[in-house]
Amino acid sequence: MVDFIVGHFNYWVIITLMMTGLYVIISTGNLVKKLVGLGVFQTSVFQLYITLSKVAGGRPPIFDKLPGYGTETKYGAAVDPLLGVIYSNPLPHVLILTAIVVGVSTLAVGLALVVRIREAYGSIEGDDIDEAEYKIEIASS
Amino acid sequence: MNFIEMITNAGGGHLLANAPALVVAIPLIAGAVAVVLGHGKLAWVWSVLIALVTFGFSLILLQSVLGGETITYAMGNWPAPLGITYHIDALNALLISLVSAMALLALLYGWPMVEREIDPKKHAMFFGTFLLCVGGLIGVAIAGDAFNVFVFLEVSSISTYVLVAMGAQKNRQALTASFNYLILGTIGATFFVIGVGLLYMATGTLNMADISRILADSEGNRVVRAAFAFIVIGLGLKTAMFPLHTWLPNAYTFSPSMIGVFLASTATKVAFYILIRFLFSVFHAGASFETAMFDFVLAPMAMVAMIVCSVQASFQSDVRRLLAYSSVAQVGYMLLGLSLGTAAGLAAGLLHMFNHALMKGALFMAVGLAGLGLGITRVNELRGLGKTMPLVAAGLTVAGLSLIGVPLTAGFISKYYLVIAVLERGWWWAVVAIVVSSVLAIFYVGRMIEAMYLQNPPTPSAAHESDPPIQVRSPVLSMAALYVLVIGSVWFFFDPSLPKGLADTAAGLLIGGGGL
């Protein structure tokens, strides 16, 4: 039981964090805060991947010394042949590196849009913007 | 290696063998080149050229999978689970050709619109972004690796947000439309990433074929089910599945005309394709959990979309928004086909996807041309278009009839097959939904046709004296692009063998054994 709780605690916290981010995105009408929520949401997803990649007693997946290549030997578990060390799983790290970059790209475009929206409407509150558009719609028809 | 050898290598079958990589890489690299070019018209010519080359490569791919073969291409020559692979079969070869053909047509169509709607200083970057979007969409359609799908989904999505926002010069609402699209699209993409992460957690691999193989061996557990739900919702957002479609109407309405054409005929289709790929190839449609999801979630939602969004379309005053709501309704038809879970249903859904791309592309083109010539944005402003712009009005009418599903148009064929597939499953109530939705389509398309042919053109008022109201310029290339699609919408009624054959082959592959 304790093993189960300790082994799954991270997931529960990460899920809570994800939902915090999602809640901010959905609930707030402020466009900048929405983007902050998006950032938190995405960062928590990154955490889900990274927590997955951890191996107990592991080290970062970087070899200290590069053994001579070209040998045919295959090693047992993920152990450095020279040092006998366990390494964590590198694949999720790579995926998340990519995802972080994608996240910041989205954020940059989103913020640029926010700046333009503020220039066009004088507000960054979703409700105010909807109201302004609604007034125009009523006036034109 | 000497130079001559390189040329011969590059010129021969080697180039064709690398077509899967090139069909994605060429638009992406060319997008960067377009930015460097700087000059607007030059960038346009370059983009047309690239779209042509891309279309050529996609035809090569289509040619080689016509018989039901599949091609697997290993990026960087790394074998499957380690490296990223591309996977091409009848299903996505059709889609790749569709995207590249629509890119070409949209570009041919779009120059006069872009010239008018976009700041000349931004033309080069605009076309660059457009090419990146094309590359991203093809990249999604061709990928055989779950995470690679995400990366290219984001390439296409981010460029789409930007392209939609470029409509701001016309109407500031493009900005909010783009922002809402960005928020919902990113939530969708993030849900998809969560799903992929859960799949990776359960299987330890990202290669779609490999995931499929491992899932087939093991009993699905709770992680896999959650992954399924997240992927369906994430891709549902991108496909504009019914309650998740709220970003679509504004994004289509306020984007620049050329972008509206391209998005309406490709973006949701690619998302729909990848949804099918995940539902049928990666997960296995036979599992009881999935069947329940199909019967009790997807099918009802599809029918609600078909009816509710058709009603909404009927009440729109803006032509493009009307078409956008109709698009959500049409996505409902495709999802209905998918949710049947049978080969016939899937084939009908795919066929409808193809036909809908043709007719919706044509409709948006016609509306864009009317907007260019006469500044039309509303349905009641269409009055008398049959006299002022007869060719555009004719194109609009034919495509509109195809949207209703009138015989002699391609829209009839796909609806016919859909009804047959639905009856095979015994879902008579779904037939009712199809009929109701089609009647509603008669209503909203009828409004446009009635305005165009039965009402008189507005007499030029004093305010518009300076504009030439009758002798509107209709750019030749744009008209040609429109008529390619219009003729296509009729042609595929008489000879639906190409899309029908591919859809059948694809459906057979998917239902048969995963198809990866």
Place this chain on the structure above:
Amino acid sequence: MGLDVSFDIFIVIDLIIMSMLLVVGIALVRLNNLFAVVMLYGVYSLLAAIWFVSLDAVDVAFTEAAVGAGISTVLMLGAMLLTSREAKPTPALRRWLSLGVVGVTGMALFYATFDMPNFGDANSPANSYVGLQYMYDTITEVGVPNVVTAILASYRAFDTFGEVVVVLTAGLGVMLILGIGTTRTRDGESPQSGDETTQSAPPVTTVLATENHHIVLQVVAKILIPIIVLYALYVQFHGDYGPGGGFQAGVIFASAVILYSLIFGMDETRRAIPAKVVQFGTALGVLIFGGLGLVTIAMGGKFLDYDVLTAADPILGQHVGILIIEVGVLVTVASVMLSIYYGFAGRYRELKDQDW
């Protein structure tokens, strides 16, 4: 499977950081002052980065610190300065609706956790299949000690290509939406004080630079900026052997230029690195990366198959290939970060004291 002692201590650290993340996350929901929200986002990212280090994901931590706590926070602050300071509180109805949506989503994930592997499990499918295979194969096939770099730049290089294209798209997007290299004041904004200054207000950075208050900053910056650039190059070329690579180096390089611009003014910066060069750079990186792919095809391999680059020694080919694409990543990332900065900075009106 028993856990060893070091892992127990590690779990304690993990619990502490996780609780801190939770506190920050909840504070984010409750606050409506945007300045506080943005700063807390920076804190959140930094905490996440620390947590990533404790989970052996050093490359990810590096990037998260540079991007999440660095660039993202700066961009948000910039956007906030151009917009407003306070968010409206959420109406109750929307709060409950959102809570419902979030609750359902959370339950779906929570339900899935019962079949998830234990934290740190070496035998979970994720850690024992493909991920493990990379650890075996990297030595003989790529020959780069940093396995993350090997996967990023060789095994999954096409993902990285897509990533660079995403960055380019973002750069193009900001340039298209905000423009680049133009300084303009906000129109339609009622100037509350000093009507004469708003007409031709120089960017805020110029205003700062002309004040002699900044002599300390200028002296220190002159010492630091070369060091920062040097460090960027170290991160770039040491990426094979330790955490780092083109992306992190690009961000660091861009931050050096941004620091320069903050202290010496936007005009000086534009003179040093003109907007045209930045725009060209955004495309150049993708051209280098994609060009290498086309070259490998021309040399008879597949797209981004570095083995063919040098006929005799595939490992050498891998090294050359990784080196070249990392340069491509560096160029595009640095240029795009700068173009985004130029785009935002070009929009600044003069900052008044009451704005702070």
Place this chain on the structure above:
Amino acid sequence: MIDIMPYLEILRYVLAGALLFGGAVFMIIGAVGMLRLPDFYARIHAAGITDTLATVMLIAGMMLHSGFTQTTAKLALVAIFLFLTSPTATHAVANAAHKAGLKPRLGKVQPPHPRDKMKGAK
């Protein structure tokens, strides 16, 4: 002759521990100061402790702990970098506050904050 090396080694670890502990204590003092001190300019002093003294002690402790390795060299570089940047950052913050017209709290009676005043008016 007594072999002094083992004792030096022990001393090294003891010193390192002491430095690390001292650094941690100063960190906490700084943090408490940030929370408890009355106004901005006073708080900067507390922040200054965490920025300079505490950090330098921590780094020195870590340098001693890691011995004569590459890590020590890197830590030394970090220390130099912090030595330059921390005071500058504090200076910049104080300068910005000064320029923004923030007045230090001098007497016992604090004038109401403009924001609170507005709240009272409503």
